[in-house]
Amino acid sequence: MKSIINEFLDLVKQRNVNEPEFLQAVEEVAETVLPYIVKHDIYYGKNILLRMVEPERVVTFRVCWVDDNGEIQVNRGYRIQMNSAIGPYKGGLRFHPTVNMSILKFLAFEQVFKNSLTTLPMGGGKGGSDFDPKGKSDNEIMRFCHAFMSELFRHIGHNTDVPAGDIGVGAREIGYLFGMYKKISNGFTGVLTGKGLSWGGSKIRPEATGYGTVYFAENMLNTKNDSIKGKNVVISGSGNVAQYAAEKVIQMGGKVLTLSDSSGYIYDSDGINTEKLKFVMHLKNEKRGRIKEYLNEYPNAQYTEGETPWKVPCDVALPCATQNELKLNDAKSLLSNGCICVSEGANMPSTNGAINTFHKAKILFAPGKASNAGGVATSGLEMTQNSLRFNWTREEVDKKLKEIMGNIHDSCIEYGQEEDGYINYVKGANIAGFVKVADAMLAQGIV
Template identity: 80%
Template sequence: MDKKIEVFMEEVKLRNAHEPEFLQAVQEVAETVLPYIAQHEIYNGKNILLRMVEPERAIMFRVPWVDDEGEIHVNRGYRIQMNSAIGPYKGGLRFHPTVNMSILKFLAFEQVFKNSLTTLPMGGGKGGSDFDPKGKSDDEIMRFCHSFMAELARHIGPNTDVPAGDIGVGSREIGFLFGMYRKIRNEFTGVLTGKGLSWGGSLIRPEATGYGTVYFAENMLETKGEKIEGKTVVISGSGNVAQYAAEKVLQLGGKVVTLSDSSGYIYDKDGIDEDKLKFVMELKNEKRGRISEYVKEYPNAEFTEGGTPWGVACDVALPCATQNELNGEDAKKLLDNGCICVSEGANMPCTPDAVNTFLDHKILFAPGKASNAGGVATSGLEMSQNSLRVSWTREEVDERLKGIMKNIHASCIEYGKEGDFVNYVKGANIAGFVKVADAMLAQGVV
C-alpha cells in the first residue's frame, strides 16, 4: 500500500510541482483514503481520488484598482471550483499577500471534504486575492472589492458557486462584494454568505467556526468522560475564529490563557475573562490593533514577541491562526505540558510531524476539515434561509450547528475507530470521501 500511495503522489507532484501546501493536503488524505479504496471494490479502478485532486475549474484574473492618491494598482484574483458533485461550489474568499494557487487549491481540496462532512448539499471551492486590506481606507477596499467582483460575478451564482468570507474578508468586504454583484446581475440572491443581518445574513454566522471548533472538542472529551469545564485552554490567533472559540470556552466553564497574532502571543495566567475578551474584540475588530496592546491594559499578563503559545501548559489546544503554525516540536511541548485534546480551528494549522506526534501518542486530535466545519455549515444554513426567504432565531441556528458538529463527530468515529482509539484524521477523510465519491460514480465520467 505504501508503494501505491507513493506512485499516486508522484503523479500528483508532476502536475503540481510548485504547490507545497496543496501537496501536503493531498498526501494526508491519500494516506488514509487509498487503503480504504483498495478494500472496497466499488472504487477500485475508477481513479476517484485522482479525479478529486484535479479542480473542475481554476480561474485567475487581473484586479486593477485605484488608491486614494489616484495611483493604479494591480492584484491577482482567483477562484478554484474544485468539486460540485454534491452541490454548488462553496468556500471562502481570502484577501492576503500570501494568497497563491497552491494555498487556494489546498483550501479548496479541504473544503470538498469539510462540506461533505456537514451532510449539507455543498461542493467545494475557494478563492481570493493577494490584495492586503491592512492599512487601506474603506474607500480603497470598496474600489478593490468592486473591481474583484466585476470579474468574479460571471463565474458565481446561488446555484453555481456561493463564496463566503475568510482571512481578510469580513462583513465590510462581503457588503462591498455583494453590492457590486447585485448591480451587475440586477438580482438579489443568496450568492454570498456572511452577509449583514439586515440583508440576508444569518445569526451565529460570525461565531460559527469558533463555536463549532469548541463543540467538536467537547464531543471528543465526552468520549473520555471529560468536559471543557475546568480545563485550561491555549488558543492561537485573535481574529474571528479565535475570538469566538474563546467565547464558547468561557461559556462552557473553561479557562482561556493565550491569544496571538503575527507579532507574538499574550499569556494571562489569571485567564482571559469576558471583559478581557471584549477588549480584544474591540482592539482587533474596530481599532485594527496588535495583541501586544493587551498587556498595557492588563499588566499582569505577559507578551512574547514573535513566539507561539504552544509552550504554555494546558489541557486543550485550539490552533486558530493559519496553516502550518504548529510543528512537531510544538506538539512535543504540548504533550510534555499535559495537553490531552487538540481541535483545529484554522485550516491545516498542524504540520504532518505535529499530526503524527499527536496520533502516535493517541491523544484526542481533530483535523480542521472536521472541527472547523461549523463556519461553512452555518453558511449552508444561511443559504437555506435565503432560499426560503426566512430568518431563524439565534437559538435555532445554534442548535442546528451543535447538531451538525455532533453528527460530524459521529461520522469520524464510524470510519476512524481503531480499537479503543479514534483516529479522527482517518475518520474525517474517509467519511468526507465516501459521500463525494459515491456521487461522482453515480454521475459517470464528467
C-alpha cells in the same frame, strides 16, 4: 499499500510542482483514503481520488483598482472550483499577500471534504487575492472589492458557486462584494454568505467556526467522560475564529490562557474572561490593533514576541490562526506540558509531523476539515434561509450547528475507530468526507 500511495503522490507532485501546501493536504488525505479505496471494489480502479485532486475549473484574473493617491494598483484574483458532485461550489474568499495557487488549491481540496462532512448539499471551492486589506482605507477596500467582483461575478451564482469570507474578508468586504454583484446581475440572490443580518445574513454566522471548534472538542472529551469545564485552554490567533472559540470556552467553564497574532502571543495566567475578551474584540475588530496592546489594559499578562503559544502548559489546544502554525516541536511541547486534546480551528494549522506525533501519543486530535466545519455549515444554513426568504432565531441556528458538529463527530468515529479503540479523527474525517463525494461522482458518470 505503501507503493500504491507513493505512486499516486508522485503523479500528483509531477502535475503540481511548487505547490507545497496543496501537496501536503493531498498527502494527508491519500494516506488514509487510498487503503480504504483498495479494500472496496466499488471505488477501486475508478481513479476517484485522482479526479478529486484535480480542480474542475481554475479561474485567474487581473484586478485593477485606484488607491487614495490616484495610483492604479494591480492584484491577482483567483477562484478554484474544486468539486461540485454534491452541490454548488462553496468556500471562502481570502484577501492576503500570501495568497497563491498552492494555498487556494489546498483550501479548496480541504473544503470538498469539510462540506461533505456537514451533510449539506455543498461542493468545494476557494478563492481570493494577494490584496492586503491592512492599512487600506474603507474607500480603497470598497474600490478593490468592486473591481474584484466585476470579474468574479461571471463565474458564480446561487446555484453555481457561493463564496463566503475568510482571512481578510469580513462583513465589510462581503457587503462591498455583494453590492457590486447585485448591481451587475440585477438580482438579489443568496450568492454570498456572511452577509449582514439586515440583508440576508444568518445569526451566529460570525461565531460559527469558533463555536463549532469548541463543540467538537467537547464531543471528543465526552468520549473520555470529560468536558471543557475546568480545563486550561491555549488558543492561537485573535481574529474572528479565535475570539469566538474563546467566548465559547468561557461560556462552557474553561479557562482561556492565550491569544496571539503574527507578532507574538499574550499569556494571562488569571484567564481571559468575558470582560477581557470584549477588550480584545474591540482592539482587533475596531481599532485593528496588535495583541500586545492587551498589556496596556491588563499589565499582569505577559507578551512573548515572535513566538506561538504552544509552550504554555494546557489541557486543550485550539490552533485558530493559519496553516502550518503548529509544527513537530510544538506538538512535543504540548504533549510534555500535559495537553490531552487538540481541536483545529484554522485550516491545516498542524504540520503532518505534528499530527503523527499526536497520533502516536494517542491524544484526542481533530483535523480542521472536521472541527472547523461549523463556519461552512452555518453558511449552508444561511443559503437555506435565503432560499426560503426566512430567518431562524439565534437559538435555532446554534442548535442546528451543535447537531451538525455532533453528526460530524459521529461520522469520524464510524470510519476512524481503530482496533485498539483509539479514534483516529483524521482517518475518520477523510473517509467519511470521501465516501459521500465519491458515491455522487460514480452516480453521475465520468464528467
